[in-house]
Amino acid sequence: MTNSRFAVAVHVLTLMAWSDDEPLKSEQVAESVNTNPVVIRRMLCELAQAGLVVSQTGAMGGSRLARKPGAITLLDVYRALEFRGVFSLHRQPPSRRCPVGVNIETVLGNVLDEVDSAVENVLEAITIRDLVKRLKPCVSVEVAARNGTRKHLNGQGQARLVTEKVTASNTKLGRALS
Amino acid sequence: MTNSRFAVAVHVLTLMAWSDDEPLKSEQVAESVNTNPVVIRRMLCELAQAGLVVSQTGAMGGSRLARKPGAITLLDVYRALEFRGVFSLHRQPPSRRCPVGVNIETVLGNVLDEVDSAVENVLEAITIRDLVKRLKPCVSVEVAARNGTRKHLNGQGQARLVTEKVTASNTKLGRALS
DNA sequence: CGGAATTGTAACTATAATTGTTACAGACTG
DNA sequence: CAGTCTGTAACAATTATAGTTACAATTCCG
Numbered sequence: 409m410t411n412s413r414f415a416v417a418v419h420v421l422t423l424m425a426w427s428d429d430e431p432l433k434s435e436q437v438a439e440s441v442n443t444n445p446v447v448i449r450r451m452l453c454e455l456a457q458a459g460l461v462v463s464q465t466g467a468m469g470g471s472r473l474a475r476k477p478g479a480i481t482l483l484d485v486y487r488a489l490e491f492r493g494v495f496s497l498h499r500q501p502p503s504r505r506c507p508v509g510v511n512i513e514t515v516l517g518n519v520l521d522e523v524d525s526a527v528e529n530v531l532e533a534i535t536i537r538d539l540v541k542r543l544k545p546c547v548s549v550e551v552a553a554r555n556g557t558r559k560h561l562n563g564q565g566q567a568r569l570v571t572e573k574v575t576a577s578n579t580k581l582g583r584a585l586s
Numbered sequence: 587m588t589n590s591r592f593a594v595a596v597h598v599l600t601l602m603a604w605s606d607d608e609p610l611k612s613e614q615v616a617e618s619v620n621t622n623p624v625v626i627r628r629m630l631c632e633l634a635q636a637g638l639v640v641s642q643t644g645a646m647g648g649s650r651l652a653r654k655p656g657a658i659t660l661l662d663v664y665r666a667l668e669f670r671g672v673f674s675l676h677r678q679p680p681s682r683r684c685p686v687g688v689n690i691e692t693v694l695g696n697v698l699d700e701v702d703s704a705v706e707n708v709l710e711a712i713t714i715r716d717l718v719k720r721l722k723p724c725v726s727v728e729v730a731a732r733n734g735t736r737k738h739l740n741g742q743g744q745a746r747l748v749t750e751k752v753t754a755s756n757t758k759l760g761r762a763l764s
Numbered sequence: 765c766g767g768a769a770t771t772g773t774a775a776c777t778a779t780a781a782t783t784g785t786t787a788c789a790g791a792c793t794g
Numbered sequence: 795c796a797g798t799c800t801g802t803a804a805c806a807a808t809t810a811t812a813g814t815t816a817c818a819a820t821t822c823c824g
Contacts (some may be wrong), residue, residue, distance in 0.1 A: 411673075411674060411810075411811055411812090412673075412674045412675060412676050412677050412811085412812090413811075413812095414673045415673060415674060415675050415676050415694055416676065418690075418694060418697075419676070419680060419686070419687070419690050419694070422686055422690060422693075423684075423686045423687075426685070426686050433769090433770070433771090434770080434771075435770090439681055439684070440680055440681050440684040440686060440687040441676070441680055441681075441687070442676070442678050442679065442680050442681050442687070443678070443812075443813075444812080444813050444814065445770095445771095446772095446773090446813075446814070446815085447811095447812060447813065447814095449770095449771065449772065449773085450772090450773085450812095452771085452772095453771090453772070453773085463770090463771065463772090464770085464771080464820090464821075465769095465770060465771040465772075465819070465820040465821060466769070466770060466771075466819090466820045466821025466822060467767095467768060467769040467770065467820090467821055467822040467823075468769075468770085468821075468822055468823090469769075469770045469771060469820080469821065469822085470770075470771085471771090482697065494672050494705060495590075495592045495593060496589060496590045496593060497590060497593050498590050498593050498594065498597070498619070498620070499590050499782090499783080499808095499809095500620050500621070501620065502597060502618055502619055502620050503617055503618050503619075503620050506601075506617070506618040507604070507721075508597070508600055508601045508604050508618060508721060509597070509601075509618040509619070509620070510724075511721050511724035512596075512597050512600060512717075512721065514724060515600075515717055515720045515721055515724070516593055516596060516597070516717075518720070519596075519660065519708075519712060519717075522708050522712075523705055523708050523709070526704040526705060526707065526708045527672065527701055527704060527705060529704065530697075530700050530701050530704045531701070534697060534700075539690075539693055539694075539697075542693045542696070543685075543686065543689050543690065543693055546688075546689035546692060546693070589781075589782055589783090590782085590783090591782075591783095611798090611799070611800090612799080612800075613799090621783080621784075622783080622784050622785065623800095624784075624785070624786085624801095624802090625782095625783065625784065625785095627799095627800065627801065627802085628783095628801090628802085630800085630801095631800090631801070631802085641799095641800065641801090642791090642792075642799085642800080643790075643791040643792060643798095643799055643800040643801075644790090644791045644792025644793060644798065644799055644800075645791090645792055645793040645794075645796095645797065645798035645799060646792075646793060646794090646798075646799080647791080647792065647793090647798075647799045647800060648799075648800085649800090677780095677811090677812075765824105766823100766824095767822105767823090767824095768821100768822085768823090768824105769820100769821085769822080769823105770819100770820080770821080770822100771818105771819085771820075771821095772817105772818090772819080772820095773816100773817090773818090773819105774815105774816090774817090774818105775814100775815085775816090776813100776814080776815080776816100777812100777813080777814075777815100778811100778812080778813070778814090779810100779811080779812075779813090780809100780810090780811080780812095781808100781809085781810085781811100782807100782808080782809080782810100783806100783807080783808070783809095784805105784806080784807070784808090785804100785805085785806075785807090786803105786804090786805085786806100787802100787803085787804085787805105788801105788802090788803090789800105789801090789802090789803105790799100790800085790801085790802105791798100791799080791800075791801095792797105792798080792799080792800100793796100793797085793798080793799100794795105794796095794797095
């Protein structure tokens, strides 16, 4: 798959799990993912339709997980994005005058189903909570490294237009992102 | 995956297995796959580089399997086409200023490796010979049906420019395709 | 209430991968 | 030598994804 939709969706949900129940703005998420906020909102709509996140419009709005991270599997994410399977069949159907062409789609379809099942079994066994857990050791290493080289790693952020009022942007993840 | 390269490659190899050792011309294969001969030749080059087929240039040339169908697994095909894995990571790397973004690629990479392994295990267990076997029952049903409706199903082929000499086109699969 | 902040969404453009097409040089057969 | 094929380059067409701009609708807060 040339596409990173799955990776981005998992990233987004993991970010929300990381930030507990605090709603995130699409702009914050976009900054972490390193893309455009509209791309994120588009994806959040899909995830919301699948019941994985809930969003709120208006000032102080944002999105958060609809369930606990342990109750969201990567299979849920995969299905939310409506992938059609790992491989595709022929774009245009093979010749019906050829004894192989006429039936290869059926046979291949069975193979692709087998592959898809295998993929789904793996994805079903991993939850967003698992990913957060896997993330934590990496991050503490990272934080340790960062403490040793504070001058290098701090201060490379662009100036953010954050007021000093206590807002959602001024909480745990908000600070991490700004 | 939006692409049908895998399906086409498997189709091609199955076709060659079906036709035993008789070399097939790219035009014949293209007719079965319902695409352009150059698309087939391009793919045959990849399969040849991977050691799955051998081709011969010149008159009376064509391509055939380099090994017995039972010695070619779908994993061989998958690898020949150099897929990079079932999913991709982010196109552009996530923010290094975000505690999630900075490590999500590592964590996701592990997940994608797990998925890829699962896919490869399935593909490794299926050979081209298996597919030919799976094909055969379908085809006999098809042949039976065709015999009942011969007038409909015959004669819809375009006129082919086949000489009546005994050529490769005049053998088992050649007849089926013409 | 009115203004500011955010999502949802439409309508584009841009980018990238695959697929399809034309053309032709080089290899092989008879 | 004449005719058949593959290998390959070059380019157009198609499709999916990603990015951008714009704006209506919703919600919060003073």
